Structures are given as C-alpha cells and as structure tokens.
Amino acid sequence: MVNIIKNILNYKWHISDIITTAILIMFISTILVSSIDFSYEWNWSTPLGYMDLFLIGLLNTLRLFFMSMLIGITFGLSLAIFRISNNHGLNLLGTVYINFVRNIPPLVFLFIFYFFISEQIFPKLGLTPELFENFTALKWLFGEGVYGANLISAGICLGLFESAFFAEIIRGAIKSVPTGQYEASLGLGFNYLQTIRKIILPQALAKCYPSLAGQSIIALKNTSIASLISVKDLVFSGVEVVTSTRSIFEAWIIVAIIYFILCFTMTKFFNYCEKKIENKYI
Amino acid sequence: MKKNIKQYIYSSIILITVFYVLYELFSTNNYPWQWYSVWKYFAVYDEGKWWAGEFIFGMEKTIYIVLSSILLSFLIGIIIAIAGFAKGKIANGFAKLYVTFVRNTPVLVQIYLTYFILAPILGMDRFITGIIVLSVYEGAFVSEIIRGAIESVNRGQWEASYSLGINRFYTAQKVILPQAIRLLIAPMTNVSINLLKHSSIVSVIAVQDLTTVGRDLISETYLTMEIWIAIAFLYWSLSSIFAIIGRIIEKQIKWNN
Numbered sequence: 336m337v338n339i340i341k342n343i344l345n346y347k348w349h350i351s352d353i354i355t356t357a358i359l360i361m362f363i364s365t366i367l368v369s370s371i372d373f374s375y376e377w378n379w380s381t382p383l384g385y386m387d388l389f390l391i392g393l394l395n396t397l398r399l400f401f402m403s404m405l406i407g408i409t410f411g412l413s414l415a416i417f418r419i420s421n422n423h424g425l426n427l428l429g430t431v432y433i434n435f436v437r438n439i440p441p442l443v444f445l446f447i448f449y450f451f452i453s454e455q456i457f458p459k460l461g462l463t464p465e466l467f468e469n470f471t472a473l474k475w476l477f478g479e480g481v482y483g484a485n486l487i488s489a490g491i492c493l494g495l496f497e498s499a500f501f502a503e504i505i506r507g508a509i510k511s512v513p514t515g516q517y518e519a520s521l522g523l524g525f526n527y528l529q530t531i532r533k534i535i536l537p538q539a540l541a542k543c544y545p546s547l548a549g550q551s552i553i554a555l556k557n558t559s560i561a562s563l564i565s566v567k568d569l570v571f572s573g574v575e576v577v578t579s580t581r582s583i584f585e586a587w588i589i590v591a592i593i594y595f596i597l598c599f600t601m602t603k604f605f606n607y608c609e610k611k612i613e614n615k616y617i
Numbered sequence: 618m619k620k621n622i623k624q625y626i627y628s629s630i631i632l633i634t635v636f637y638v639l640y641e642l643f644s645t646n647n648y649p650w651q652w653y654s655v656w657k658y659f660a661v662y663d664e665g666k667w668w669a670g671e672f673i674f675g676m677e678k679t680i681y682i683v684l685s686s687i688l689l690s691f692l693i694g695i696i697i698a699i700a701g702f703a704k705g706k707i708a709n710g711f712a713k714l715y716v717t718f719v720r721n722t723p724v725l726v727q728i729y730l731t732y733f734i735l736a737p738i739l740g741m742d743r744f745i746t747g748i749i750v751l752s753v754y755e756g757a758f759v760s761e762i763i764r765g766a767i768e769s770v771n772r773g774q775w776e777a778s779y780s781l782g783i784n785r786f787y788t789a790q791k792v793i794l795p796q797a798i799r800l801l802i803a804p805m806t807n808v809s810i811n812l813l814k815h816s817s818i819v820s821v822i823a824v825q826d827l828t829t830v831g832r833d834l835i836s837e838t839y840l841t842m843e844i845w846i847a848i849a850f851l852y853w854s855l856s857s858i859f860a861i862i863g864r865i866i867e868k869q870i871k872w873n874n
Contacts, residue, residue, distance in 0.1 A: 349705030356707060370738045424628025428635060438810070438856040439849045440817035442828060447845045455648065552721075559723035563821065570725055583733045591726050598721035 375584060382585040385576045392572030393593060398477065399490050399558040399568060404551060406494025411501030416531060418506050429502070436499035441557050445492050449564050452488040482567050489561040497554045504550060508543030509535055544612055548605035552598055559594070569593060648842060655843045658834060675830030676851060682748055682816050682826060687809050689752035694759025701764055712760070719757035724815050727754060732822045747819035747826075755812050762804040766797040799870055806863025810856045817852070827851060 417429035436444065477483040512535050520530040540547075562570035573590040577583050658670040701712035719727070728750045736746045770793050778788040820828035831848045835841050 346706070349703065349708070351700060351703030351708035352705030354708070355700060355705070355711050359711070366735070366738055369740070373738050422624060422628050422631070424631040427628070428631065435849075435853065438853045438860075440814040440828070440852055442817040442820070443831075443845060443849050443852060447842070447849060450841050450845070556723040559725040560818070562725070570723075570729070573726075573729070577733075587726070587730050587733055591722050591730055594722045594726055595718065599717065602721065 378582055379585055381580045382576050382582045382589060388572045388576060392569035396558050396568040399561055400555050402490030403493035403497055403554055407497030407501050410498035412505055414498060414502035415505035419509055433499045433502055436496060441496050441560055444496050445560055448492045449488055452491055457484060485566050489564060489566045493557060500550050504543050504546045508539035512538050541612055545609055552601055555598060651840055652843055655847055671830050675827035679816055679826045683813050686748050686752040686812055690755040690759050693752055693756030694763055697760035698763040716757045719754055724754050724818050743822045743824050747824045751812055751815055755808055759808055766800040769800060770796045802867045806860060809859050813856050
C-alpha cells in the first residue's frame with residue numbers, strides 16, 4: 336500500500352500524460368461550464384425503484400442472446416459446410432446468402448424478416464399469443480403473451496443475421512486446416528461428413544475460437560436493436576423507465592452500466608477459456 | 618464427366634426446391650405486392666427532366682454521415698493508438714479505458730446516452746450527435762486495427778533504425794508507417810462497411826437517413842416489404858461500392874510497392 340502511494344507520488348509525467356490530462360480536463364470543464372445553465376435534478380432513487388423492470392429487460396436480452404447464438408452457430412456451421420462443399424448449388428446458395436446478409440444493416444434485416452416471420456409464418460404455424468398464455472414452459476422460455484411471439488421472431492432474425500458472420504469465420508478456419516488432413520482421413524476410410532465432423536471441425540473450431548468469441552459479443556450488442564421492434568429487452572425497459580419517471584440521465588446510465596458489465600465479464604470469461612483451449616489443443 | 622452431370626442434377630434440384638419454398642412462402646399469403654408504386658421513390662420523370670426521389674435524398678444523407686465519420690473515426694483511432702503506444706502511463710490507461718468502454722456497450726445505448734445527456738448540455742443537434750457517436754464507436758476499432766498493424770511490423774525494423782541513429786519519431790514516420798499502412802487498407806474497408814451498417818441505427822434519433830426515409834414512407838403507404846427490400850438493396854449496393862473501392866486502393870498500393 337505504502338509502495339503504491341510512493342509510486343504515485345514519484346511518478347514522472349511523460350509529455351503524453353500531460354496532453355491527455357489537459358484534453359480530459361478541458362472536455363470535463365466544458366461540460367461542467369455548459370451544464371450550469373442546464374439545470375438537472377439528479378434523482379437516483381426513482382429509477383433504482385424500477386430495478387425489477389431492468390431485470391426483466393436483462394433476462395429478455397439474455398434470452399435473445401442465447402436464441403440468436405444457438406440459431407447463429409448451427410445455421411452458420413451448415414452455411415460454412417455449404418460453402419466448402421463441391422456441390423455448385425449449395426455453394427451458390429451459401430455465397431448469395433452470406434453476401435446479402437453481410438452487406439445490409441442489422442436494423443434493415445430485422446425489419447424485413449421480423450415483419451415476414453411474425454406476420455406471415457407464425458400464423459401459418461399456429462403460433463398465437465393464446466398459445467403462450469396456455470403453456471407455462473413457453474412462458475418461462477420466451478416471456479409472456481404477445482411479447483413472447485415478438486421475442487421468438489426477433490431471436491430467429493438475429494440468429495439468421497449472425498449466422499452469416501459465424502459462417503465466414505468457420506469457413507476461414509476450415510480452409511486453414513491443411514489438406515493433408517482430408518487426404519489422410521479419406522485414405523483411412525472415413526466418408527466426407529465423418530471427415531468434416533471428426534477430423535476437420537475440432538481443429539478448425541479450436542483455431543477460430545477467438546474470432547467466434549468476438550463475434551458472439553457483437554451478437555450480444557446487436558440484441559439491443561430488437562428493442563426497436565418492441566421486444567422488451569434492456570433498452571426497451573430503459574425507454575419505459577424514462578417515459579414513466581422522466582429521469583433520463585439515470586436510466587440511460589444504468590442501462591449502459593448493465594450492458595458494460597455483461598459484455599465485460601463475457602470478454603474476460605472468453606479470454607480465460609481461450610487460454611485453457613490454447614493449452615489443451617494448440 | 619459422369620460425376621459432373623450428377624452434380625449439376627443435384628444442385629439444380631436443391632436450387633429448384635429452395636426457389637419453390639420461397640415462392641410458396643411469398644405467394645400463398647395475402648400480402649398484396651405493389652412493386653409498381655415503389656419506383657417513384659427512386660426517381661421521377663416529370664416535365665422532361667428526371668427528379669431524385671426520397672430514397673436518393675436519404676442515401677445522400679447516409680453517404681454524408683458515413684464519409685464524415687470515416688474521417689473522424691480514423692482521426693480518433695490514430696490519436697488513441699498514439700496514446701496507447703506512448704510512454705506515459707496515464708495516456709495508456711486512458712486509451713485502454715476508452716477502448717474497453719466503447720467496445721463493451723452497444724451503439725444504440727451510446728446513441729441514447731449521447732443524445733439524451735451530452736447533446737442537450739453541449740447544444741449539439743442530432744445530425745452531429747449521430748456522426749460523433751458513430752466515429753467514437755468505430756474509432757475504438759480503428760485504434761485496435763492501427764495497433765495491430767504497427768505491432769505486426771517486425772521488431773527488428775525498430776531496432777535496426779535505432780542503431781542507424783534515427784530517433785523514435787522519424788523511425789515511426791519513415792520506417793514503420795509505410796510498412797504498416799499496407800496492412801491497414803483491408804481492415805479500413807471493413808470499418809467503413811461497418812460504419813455504413815451502423816449508420817442505420819442513427820435513425821432512432823430521427824436523422825433523415827435512408828432508414829428513416831424508409832420508415833416514414835412505410836407509415837405513409839404501408840408498403841412494408843417492398844420498401845424494406847428496396848432499402849436493403851440500396852444498402853447492399855452502397856457497401857459493395859465501398860468494397861470495390863477498397864479493393865482498387867489495395868491493388869494500387871501493391872503496385873506501388
């Protein structure tokens with residue numbers, strides 16, 4: 336403890352430190368000076384009283400995240416296998432899908448497919464709000480009533496969107512496995528699917544783990560967009576709290592902090608796993 | 618030869634099935650497709666002249682936002698990367714804090730934070746808020762890219778130029794940067810495409826970009842699917858143009874070296 340204080344006191348200021356501190360002080364003082372005219376009454380107790388709303392939002396965000404990850408990884412894996420297969424039709428299909436999805440904004444993709452899925456496909460499959468009322472399991476998994484159907488279609492949309500990115504990552508990793516591995520396993524009498532499943536994929540997935548982890552954090556951040564199609568996620572509960580209590584600053588700061596904690600712990604967890612995997616496989 | 622024919626049969630069967638499923642999904646529902654009423658939002662021919670439609674105005678705004686935030690984010694990225702590489706610990710700490718905070722919160726939340734908290738205090742309008750949020754968000758990624766590019770230049774290059782008596786600044790300027798810039802072009806195209814995609818989120822604060830134009834038109838005309846598909850096509854062509862420009866620049870730089 337004493338050492339730390341001594342180090343701080345004896346710290347020699349480098350020129351970059353001085354510039355950074357000067358810029359920060361200027362920025363903060365500008366904000367403080369301009370906020371003199373802008374009177375805002377801080378009131379942390381009201382939005383903190385709505386903590387249950389934030390927690391429901393957090394739960395829905397996590398639901399969306401897990402749904403989109405599940406669909407994204409499975410669909411992305413099959414798309415990657417489509418793209419490396421020798422079949423022209425499958426190859427074309429995968430290429431067109433990935434090229435289309437990777438080049439449009441997630442918001443526009445969500446608006447197109449959310450409308451399409453919830454208005455055209457769900458009625459055909461017989462997924463109605465009443466169904467969610469009647470089945471407790473569905474209620475637990477996807478939330479209540481009308482919002483449950485919204486959540487499912489938003490999760491499917493996000494999963495379809497992420498799948499293109501996962502597919503590209505997995506395809507790159509599969510391509511990076513040396514061709515000798517294919518030849519050896521085909522020579523040992525494995526068929527094509529067995530080769531992919533038992534020889535190639537384990538090596539490829541261990542290699543592309545860091546980029547998969549990065550993409551899954553991006554997927555978590557992308558779930559915030561679902562609030563724009565009135566899925567009750569964290570951002571949506573932020574909007575609700577703002578409209579009902581008018582404590583704009585506090586609500587948004589709380590939402591940002593919750594997202595930050597979620598993503599940050601996830602980053603740390605993925606880094607920890609990465610080290611374990613590196614020790615084990617590479 | 619025999620294998621080829623078999624493969625073509627397989628692939629045509631797959632494609633036909635997919636198209637059939639899509640056709641079934643799109644045709645048997647009761648959605649009334651009205652593509653003929655979408656064209657007027659691209660361009661209108663009137664009084665012997667072509668007039669730009671709403672989509673074109675939205676696209677103009679989107680391009681403006683994207684180009685200015687590419688420049689700004691590159692600037693922020695360079696500054697943060699320099700702060701990260703500098704010898705001072707406070708500068709390093711600030712750069713690290715900035716990158717962790719920006720990378721671990723969604724753009725949507727950042728836009729809300731800035732628009733509702735900083736913008737009224739500093740008196741920024743929504744257009745500038747959008748540009749600033751996008752460039753702050755993407756600046757963190759740019760700084761990481763620049764850091765990666767500089768780190769990937771061989772350490773021996775630094776040592777060699779030190780031993781030749783060149784100081785730190787000139788080493789960076791004359792030796793390291795020319796090598797690092799080649800590695801920057803591909804990720805920077807990626808960043809600009811990402812910026813284009815994130816620029817659609819700016820529509821939540823009612824900046825009149827392509828997405829907002831689409832939302833307004835849909836609330837006027839109820840042509841949901843047609844307008845969203847048209848907008849997706851426009852975004853797709855814009856980002857394809859970005860990708861092509863990036864590839865051309867990359868080729869040019871490879872030729873010069």
